[in-house]
Amino acid sequence: MGLALLALIWLITFVSTYFFVAKTWWFPVGASASAAWIDHQFAVTFILMGIVFVAAQGALGLFVWQYRDRGATQPVHYSHGNAKLEIIWTVLTAVLFIGLNLMGSRVWATERFDPPEVGAVPVEATGLQFAWYFRYPGPDGKYGRTKAELEDASAGGESAVGLDPSDAASKDDIVSGTMYIPVNREVDLALRAQDVIHSLFIPSMRFKQDAVPGLIIHMHFKPIQTGDYEIACAELCGLGHYKMHGMLKVVSQEEFDKWLASKEAEKQ
Amino acid sequence: MASTEIIHAHAAPQGFIRKYIFSLDHKVIGLQYYFLALIAVFVGMGLSLLMRIHLIWPNANLPIFGAIKPETYLMFLTMHGTIMVFFVLTTAPQGGFGNYFLPIQIGAPDMAFPTLNMLSFWTTFVAFVVLVAAFFVGAPLHGWTGYAPLSAVPSAGPGEGLGADLWITSIAIFCAASLMGALNFITTVLDMRAKGMTMMRMPLTCWAWFITAILGLLAFGVLLAAGILLLMDRNLGTSFFVPGGLNFTGQTSFPTGGFSSSTDLIKHNGGSPLLWQHLFWFFGHPEVYIAILPGMGVASQLLSTFSRKPIFGYRAMVYAMLGIGILGFVVWGHHMFMSGMSPYTAFAFSIMTMAIGVPSAIKTFNWLGTLYQGRVRFHTPMLFAIGFVSLFVSGGLSGPFLAQPVLDIPLHDTYFVVGHFHLIMGVAAIFGIFAATYYWFPKMFGRMMSEGLGRWHFFLTLLGTYAIFMPMHYLGLAGQTRRYSEFTQVAYQTKLIPLQTFITYAAIVTISAQFIFLFNLFWSMAKGKKATDNPWEATTLEWTTATPPPHDNFGGRTPVVSHGPYEYSVPGAARDFVMQNDPATTPAH
CATH class of the missing domain: 2.60.40.420 (Cupredoxins -  blue copper proteins)
Structure with missing residues (x-):
C-alpha cells in the first residue's frame, strides 16, 4: 500500500509538472509592451512554486512509503515538534511569498497608477x-x-x-x-x-x-x-x-x- | 463548568419524532446535517455531470433534460456552486461532524443549547427546500457569487425573476441558521469542556470547529445583510447595488420586478455594483476557510493517529489556524483585482493574501513532520488524510499566482481559478469529509466500513480529481474563460476542446466512483463488521465511550482529562497510545 501511494503521488506530481514545463497549453504569444514583464513574473513564480510543489509531494510520497508500518518493532520517534525548524520554515516562506509579491508590483504600478503616455x-x-x-x-x-x-x-x-x-x-x-x-x-x-x-x-x-x-x-x-x-x-x-x-x-x-x-x- | 451537566442533561426522548426528527441530541442532529449534505452533494455532482456533458456536446439531446440551452447551463452552474458551498462544504464538516463529535471530544453531554441546535438544523433544511424550489420556477443564471446588477435586475435574463428571489432568500435563511450554529459551537467550546480538558489539550478537530464557528459568526452576518439589501433592490425599488442609467435594451421580454418599467430603471441612482462584491467577498473569503479548516483538523487528527506519533508542533498548528482565521478576513479584495476597485488597495490585499500562505505552509510542514519517522498504518481514513495533504499542497500553490495582481490580469476568471479553488476548497475539503466518514463511521454506526471498497474509492477519486482539475490550470493559461456554456464561438478557445473532452471523461469516471462510496456507506451500516469501542487505537475521548455513544455520551460518568490529544508511542508506556483520560502516570503534556 505504501508503494502504491508513493507511485501514485509521484506520478501525479510528474505528469502535472510535465505539461507545465512542456508548455503544451500556454499563454498566447504576448503582443503588448507589458506582456514580457508579466510572463517573466509568471515564470519566476512558477519556478519557485514548482520547486515547493515537487519537494512537498515528493516528501509526502517518500515518507508514507519509508515509514510504513512494518510491525511493532519499528521504532517511532516520539516528538512534539521542533520550534527552531518551525521558525526557520515560517521566515523562509514569509520572505519567499512577500518577496515575490514586491517583485511583481512594479508592472502593476506602471500600468495602473501612471497616466497614459502623451499622444495615446x-x-x-x-x-x-x-x-x-x-x-x-x-x-x-x-x-x-x-x-x-x-x-x-x-x-x-x-x-x-x-x-x-x-x-x-x-x-x-x-x-x-x-x-x-x-x-x-x-x-x-x-x-x-x-x-x-x-x-x-x-x-x-x-x-x-x-x-x-x-x-x-x-x-x-x-x-x-x-x-x-x-x-x-x-x-x-x-x-x-x-x-x-x-x-x-x-x-x-x-x-x-x-x-x-x-x-x-x-x-x- | 461544574453546573453545566445539571443544565444540559435532558432526558432521553422516547417517541420516534422526538428521537429522530425534532431531536435535541447533538448526535442525531449531526447525522441529520450529514445526510442533508449527502443528498445535496449528489444533486450538486449530478449538475456538474450535466454541465460537463453540455460543454463537450452542446447540442446533445439528453434523456429527461433534452437539449440544454445556454441559460440552462448557467442555472446548473449557479445551483451547483450554491449547493456545494453552502449545503455540502459548510454543512457536512461543521454541522455534521462538528455537531456529532465536538461535545464528545471535549467530554460534554451535549451542545450548550440543544434547542437552538435543533432549530439551526431545521432552518438549514428550510433553506435547502427554498433553494431547490428555485429549480421549479427557473433558477437564476448569475453564478453562486451573484454579482449585481445581473442579480439585482429581474430583466437581466431568464431566471432572474422569482428564481433569483428564491435563491437569495435561501441564502439569507442559511445565514441565519449558520449564525445559530456558530453561537452554539463557540459557547460549547468555552463552557462545556470536561475537567482537565484545557484549551491546549483539545484535539485539533475541536480547535478547527471552534475557529470555524468564529469565522461563521463574523462572516454570515455580513452576507445576511447583503442578501437583505439585494432583496430590497430587487423588490422594493431601493438602489444599494443598482447604479443609474441601466438599460437592458436587448432583453425586454423578462419581468421588471421592483422596477416598474425600463425608464424607471434608468432613473435609479446611487447604487454601486462594487458594494455587492465587497460585502459578498467579505463573507466569501472566510467561507473558503469555513470549508477547509475542519478538514485541516481531521487531517491533523488522522495523520497523528495512523502514524502512531504525536502531531508535529501542536501549538504551531493551533496558532496557524488562528492566523489563517484572522488573515482570512483581510484578503477579500484579491477577488476584485480586475473589478475597477482602486488599484492601490490591490497592494494591501495582495500582501495579506501572500501572508496567509505562511500559516498554510506551516501546516503542510507539520503534517510532513508528523509522518516523518512514524509507523504509518494505511487504513482508508488515513489514505484520505494523505490525499488531503496532497490536494492541499496542489491547490494551495496556485494561490500565490492569483494573489499577485499582475498575474491575475491574464488568469482572473479563467479555468486556472476554477482548477485552483476546486482542488483546495472543493476536493481537499471533500477528502476531509471522506476521511472523517471512514474514521468515525464505526463510532456512529457501530460497524466498520469495507476497507477493500474504501481503497478502490480512494485511488479512483484521487487520480480522477487530479485528472479533472489539474488540466484546468493549463486551460486557464491558454485563456479559457470560465462560465462559458460552450466553447464554439471564440476561435482560440475552440482549440482547447480536446482537453475539455478529456476532463469530461475524467469527470464521468470520478463521479461513477462515488457510487462505490455510497454503496459502502449503506451496506456497511447493515452488514459491516461489528466495531469495537476503539478500533483505530486512538486517544481522544470519543474512543473511550460505548459504540454508538449513549444519549448523554458517557453513560452517566464525566470524563477527567489528564493528557494531550495525541500521545502516541510514549516511551515507557504499556501500549503505543495513551488515552486522554488515562490516569496521569505517564508524562503529562
Missing part, C-alpha cells in the same frame, strides 16, 4: 448584452454625449451606445464593432458598461479589466506587434456570455489613419 490613442469600449462597441472621438478629440434612454442594442453602432446626435461633439464620433489601433502607440482606453458587468479580456495583450455600469474606468496598454487578436468577455453577463467576443486589429499608423478617415467619410 483615445478609445472608449462599451460592453452590453452581448457585444462590445468601440468609440473614437474623431478630429475634435472629444467624446460626444451618450444617454441611456437612447440606447438600442438591436440597431447596433451609434444607437447601441446611445450616442446623442444633438451634441456637437458627437458629430464626428466613430463607433465600430471591431477595435482598430495603431501599433507601438499607447491606447488610452475608457471602459463603460450599459447593463451588467462585463470584462474586456484580450489574452495576447495580457489585458483584462471589468467594465462596470455606473463607472468609467481608464486603462492603458501598448500593442507592439500588428495582427488580429481575439477579445472575449471574462465576467459572467447573462445567457449570451459565451458568445460575447470581438476582434482587435493592430495595424500600422497609416492603415489606422486610412481606416479612421474612411469611417469619417462614411458618416458624412
